[in-house]
Amino acid sequence: MRPNRILRLWVLTLWKGAAKMRALIPTSAVFSLLWSLAAAEIQPPRKTRDGFAVPQPGHRFEFPTDHGSHPDFKIEWWYVTGHLFGEQGRRFGFQATFFRRSGPLPTNGTMVTARSELFGNEELHLAHMALLDVPGERFIQEERLNRQGWDAESSTNTLAVRNGNWSLSVGTHANGPFSLQGSIRSAAAFSLEMTPVKPLVVFGEKGVSRKGASPTASSYYLTFPRLEVAGVVTLEGRNQVVHGQAWMDHEISSNQLDEDQAGWDWAGLQLKDGREIMAYRIRKKDGSRDPFSQLAWVDANGAVTNFNSGHFTWTTVQTWKSPITGGIYPVRIQLTTTDPISGQPAIFILEPLVFQQELGGVLSGISYWEGACRVRNEKSEDVGSAYLELTGYAGSLTERFQ
Amino acid sequence: MRFAPSSGLTATLLRKFTLRHWQAAPGQSAVLVVILALGIAVFFAIRLANRAALGSFQNFTDLITQESDWVIRAPAGLLPASLLTELRGRLNPQPVGIIPVLETTGARPQTDPDEAIGSRESFQLLGVDLIGIQNLAARIVQERSWFGQASSSASVAGSSERFWQIFRNPRAVFISAALAARDKLRLGDPFTLVVNENIATLEVAGIIPAKRDGPQAPATLLVMDLPAVQSLSGNRNFLSRIEFIVEQGPDAKTRRAKLKERLESWSQERWLVSSPTDRRESAATMTRAFRVNLTILSLIALLVGLYLIFQALDGAVVRRREEIGILRSLGVEEYYIRRAWLLEAALLGLVGGGLGALLGWAGAQFSVRLVGRTVNALYYSTHLQYAQLDLEELSAALLLAVATSLLAGWIPARAAARTPPAQILVRHALAAPGLQFWRKEWLGAIIALAGFALVLLPPLRFAGGVRFPLAGYLAGLCWILGAGVLSSGVLRTLARLARPLGRWLIPAKIAAGHLVQPSGRHRLAVAGLVCAIAMTAGMTILVASFDTTMRGWIEGTFQADLYISSSGAQSASTENRISPETWKSMVTHRAVAEVNAVQTCDVQLSEGQTTLSGVELEVMHRRTRLPWIQPPLSNDVFAFERNAGLALVSESFSERFRLRRGDPVTVPTPKGKRKLIIAGVFSDYGNERGSILVERRHFAAWFQHEQLSGLMVFVRDGFSIETLRGEWLARHPGLRIFSNAHLRSEILRIFRQTFAITYALEVIGVLVAMIGLGLTLVSVLLERRGELTTLRALGLSRGEIAQATACEGLALAFVGVAVGTVVSLALGWMLIYVINKQTFGWTLGFDVPWLQIAGLALLVISIGTGVAYGVGRWGADLPADQEE
DSSP states (O other), X not given: OOHHHHHHHHHHHHHTTOGGGGGGSOHHHHHHHHHHHHHHTSOOOSBOTTSOBOOOTTOOOOTTGGGSOOTTSSEEEXXXXXXXXXXXXXXXXXXXXXXXXXXXXXXXXXXXXXXXXXXXXXXXXXXXXXXXXXXXXXXXXXXXXXEEESSEEEXXXXXXXXXXTEEEEEOSSTTOOEEEEEEETTTEEEEEEEEESSOOEEESXXXXXXXXXXXXXXXXXXXXXXXXXXXXXXXXXXXXXXXXXXXXXXXXXXXXXXXXXXXXXXXXXXXXXXXXXXXXXXXXXTSOBOTTOEEXXXXXXXXXXXXXXXXXXXXXXXXXXXXXXXXXXXXXXXXXXXXXXXOXXXXXXXXXXXXXXXXXXXXXXXXXXXXXXXXXXXXOOEEEEEEEEEESSSXXXXXXXO | OOOOOOHHHXXXXXXXXXXXXXXXXXXXXXXXXXXXXXXXXXXXXXXXXXXXXXXXXXXXXHHHSOOOSEEEEOSBSOEEXXXXXXXXXXXXXXXXXXXXXXXXXXXXXXXXXXXXXXXXXXXXXXXXXXXXXXXXXXXXXXXXXXXXXXXXGGGSTTXXXXXXXXXXXXXEEEEOHHHHHHXXXXXXXXXXXXXXXXXXXXXXXXXXXXXXXXXXXXXXXXEEEHHHHHHHHTOTTXXXXXXXEEOOSTTHHHHHHHHHHHHHHHHTTTSEEEOHHHHXXXXXHHHHHHHHHHHHHHTHHHHHHHHHHHHHHHHHHHHTHHHHHHHHHTTOOHHHHHHHHHHHHHHHHHHHHHHHHXXXXXXXXXXHHHHHHHHHHHTSOOOOXXXXXXXXXXXXXXXXXXXXXXXXHHHHHHHHHHOOGGGGGOTTOOOOGGGGGGGOHXXXXXXXXXXXXXXXXXXXXXXXXXXXXXXXXXXXXXXXXXXXXXXXXXXXXXXXXXXXXGGTOHHHHHHHHHHHSOOHHHHHHHHHHHHHHHHXXXXXXXXXXXXXXXXXXXXXXXXXXXXXXXXXXXXXXXXXOBOHHHHHHHHTSTTEEEEEEEEEEEEEETTEEEEEEEEOHHHHHHHOOOOEEEXXXXXXXXXXXXXXXXXXXXXXXXXXXXXXXXXXXXXXXXXXXXEEEEXXXXXXXXXXXXXXXXXXXXXXXXHTOOOBSEEEEEEOTTSOXXXXXXXXXXXXXXXXXXXXXXXXXXXXXXXXXXXXXXXXXXXXXXXXXXXXXXXXXXXXXXHTHHHHHHHHHTTOOHHHHHHHHHHHHHHHHHHHHHHHHHHHHHHHHHXXXXXXXXXXXXOOOOOOOHHHHHHHHHHHHHHHHHHHHHHHHHHHTOOXXXXX
């Protein structure tokens, strides 16, 4: 049995309360899990009030089907961020996000709609693409919105999402390589092939990632934390061969935020030692941090160690004010956590490669900061790369996700 | 002595020499300005109306997104919507915006079953993907969002209940701000519209967001989500067109060109790839002949005015020659005198042009509706309400005004400048050299003969089978000019013949005395009248011939008892159809003897667009009398078993595409190209684009549908037509059902309405000529004021002097009318057999409305005589030494 499988089994066993394994668990993880268990004691309802599916603990994922679309859930997204290096080490950051959002489910008495396969009105597909040219300090982004139909679709059988000429798909093997194609206006384009170097990670307890006190505020959170990337980036009409690393999330949910929550900050760190950290803090409207905030270490083999809200800190080091939206984003942060291997405190500082990495626009009404960062340790050594996501700083998000 | 050249001198000349005369005779100056103003006004009004009509043809998607780079359409019928997926795959990964569009028309429901066609407001219903277009709309600043109009929270797609309510409501319609303001419509209000045979109650979901500072959507534009329009129009899987927008940025031009190549190589000959500019140009081409004809008509008044201005300025030279002589003897050089004259002419042009533009702009508001109606009936749907002031047209009008008066003033200016100082002493010196032209009657004959040669030339041909009969128009101009010159001879002859009358009638003797050697002014006045009468009566002949021909055509062609179409059909470009379920249920009614079902579709041939219609050829042959230009040589074309590869074409089609009986014509259909042999050519006055008739059942097979644009029903004997009509109207309120008599009268009404504008133009032309006649006589009397004094001294009363002038006026008017009428016969003939045939491809019978022409003649003669009498009475009181 491969070590990572053992660890996963280990975590799973803990979930089931297998006491004999407890001695093996680091202290902080025990707290985390105990807390999680407390929270998970309430069995979530199968449906939200508006009739959408709610992530259920112990769900058995099947691939490639579960890489595809889940129309019974209200919101779903496929998220790819990464760091690329071109000729002469020219550095790029990239982001591609495909959102799917279902409209209200028809109830009795709903008016007859003009249904059409090519022009559907059950779902909307929003997508964002961004390319950061680090030496040129240029951040190019585009937003796109389409109804499901001829110009936007997400397969329910496998990973095949498309929005206009943007697409993310998987070939014959369920776990990659994945192909990402896109262009950003006429300024940039990329065609990338991404091959996971670690197995898929399912964050959360029993496969459910809780996002708030409400029993429905949760998601299925599937991640390939490290993928090798090779492909071509076209900038200003010139093709460059690039290579690098990416992070790919697929999150499925019907209620992402509770009403008292204002937004979230998320970070995906890829450390040079082969480990990754995924952390999010959910901010409440009163300024406090929601106890459902999480931090998870993924070890070199893909095994996950979770820390709950009380066991990591997220501190703002520097803010940046967007000249476009006026939003003030905490773009330089410090994460303090415990290294699950050494048990020692670990400090990471995320430094944006460029300040202007704000996305969004009039179509979605969502503006957020999603930026490529360098990761330094407490000695200011460069220990990895990260993508940092900061939402809810330029207007409330709750309404969008309700 | 010699004046130093300075602008001061010109100014002094203008003030002391020109303006003084103008001030001394403000009435005459005003009349001159009015004549010019009228001519310019008519021209300007028509140009503005034409421009508005052309501008009303637009790609409405431009209003809500940005102008597309390329558009694809089907050469016949609609595009299958499934092409979209194919296209996206083909164009990937190119960043290209693809906008599918389904456009149809709709009208307000009918309230009166015996309404006039076109009386209800009709709308252009644009179906676009309301979500997809926001990707493009986001790049332009819009004054409002699509979905955020009910509440601020709905401003973003997908974010609120309200958004989904609007988005999923198949009846949600976005209207223009203009319509909302006019009809006081608010969000949520119902909006009833007939599309095809259905009366749909839509719901106002918002105002069409327009570009900030961009053109606003017209009141007749409605926008709905594309699948909603597909469902409403019964075209569930079809699109009218697909538009493409290339991403802005570097190499956009190259990418644009490459996109066209890709689209063309992909579509092969299945679809047509064009640019919006091509479309606009084709709309411009389609109506070019109509617009040019109107512009030429609008120049009648100006042409008549040209004679008058020329003559007024020339008269002024004669009257002011003493002063000119003094100036010349003071050493003022020819150059300055000529310049002062030309400046005077230019000033007149500016003042007249300015006033004309003002009048014209007001007139355009009236004429725009008339022009709009014709465009609507013949070409494409438009609802013109007002014509915008256009700087380019304004400059053109002012330039034309100045050019006209400079042209008219050129010869008098030269004459003035060359007046030798010695002429001061000579009272009756030779007339100005310019007027010599009007004395060379042989030249008139040559010009008129040249016209006959021109008439034989073929028309100019443009793309899309558009023809312009330039030689024909020039021939007309030659005849008018030549006859104008020749008319002096007639005047002289008439005077000679009238001389014996003088024994009994002193005034007649005096008048004849003047006309035996007619002055340049007389000659010009007659020529101006000839011009006005010839053109007016010529048009009257054309209209009358058209009327008679149309009535005959209607009589022979419209034989059915009931004519049924969608009640939404209100213009030539309607997309509204009757569904097969409906019409097939109607034809089985026991009162129905038989029907002729008509399917139509616009098709794009390689040379231009035309109409393909599927009709029951056998029924048509048996039930109607088609007027043949080239009848079929056998009855094969009327037999379903034998007519699969045969077609009948209209005369307009034959003329436009230069195809005759026996020629092949290749027609695109959704089932591929069909090669048809023309079996016969028939007369048709329905449209000038021409039409091809084939057997309806073949049409239905090629187009894979049986939606009708019209159904003609022959009612069985013994059944009441009105009862059947009433029954069907009650069952199908979305249909328009006309009785034979009503349809016939409607066709005639529409036809006559298209000529309404020509009547207005003619009236103005005649009016100008009448004013001109009065002005001529005023000017003649002013020149003869010495003689008037003598006549009074000889004991002639004022009445007798007035009678003498009246006789002169009568003679001028009579000759003008007589020669004008003769020319009008030639012009009428040419308009019918050359211009009309060459432009529209319509053969008309020649019909002279003698009564109307006689009425016109009588009117002109009596007004002319009356005006002359009035002028005579005024002239009788003129003191011998009064200046102008």
